[in-house]
């Protein structure tokens with residue numbers, strides 16, 4: 001059963017995410033965290049950084065595993081997720097580079113080795129996720145098999161368009177390939193927190209949480225997870241059952 005929490009203010013939502021993480025780190029300071037990118041995560045990481053600065057959150061013992069990365073970008077290229085993470089979370093919270101892992105380029109070409117690496121590191125304790133407008137999680141587009149592990153994907157034009165912001169607003173500059181954790185990789189996380197903000201996520205969020213559990217909506221797999229929490233704002237949550 002997915003637990004749903006709806007917030008009037010994004011600041012409160014972001015604070016809740018940091019509090020949930022702080023609780024996890026109280027129990028296991030060396031937790032393995034699964035991390036997402038995207039516009040939704042910007043205010044979430046901003047609040048985490050604030051928590052770190054206020055000594056309410058200590059990330060010094062964690063290891064982080066990002067969901068996905070574009071193929072072909074350097075770590076300093078504007079649209080790369082490594083850069084996004086460095087700018088939004090790792091640097092401002094003074095984490096060291098050795099704490100963080102990405103599926104590309106480190107695990108090329110045997111991407112499933114990322115899953116083995118996660119397993120031998122102890123598995124992901126706490127995974128944060130966004131959701132694409134078609135229900136994708138990571139870069140797992142509709143019809144990705146439930147048992148998929150980390151793999152390379154060809155991005156659809158729609159997904160490239162949705163991610164154009166980090167590429168000077170030009171979707172043609174968004175790479176055509178990425179490497180993403182699979183649905184199984186994500187599902188194996190012990191706790192999953194999905195965050196959805198804004199009107200554009202309203203319809204898909206309702207479908208993912210109240211519609212059939214089907215590969216047509218990758219995020220619907222959360223309905224089968226034993227510890228999934230969805231945090232959304234009023235706009236994204238307006239079609240959810242009260």
Ligand code: GLP
Pocket residue numbers: 036037038039040041067068129130131132133137138139159163
């Ligand atoms: C990308 C990322 C996803 C993210 C999604 C939504 O496709 N790979 O991890 O959840 O975009 O992004 P946004 O938060 O910008 O709406």
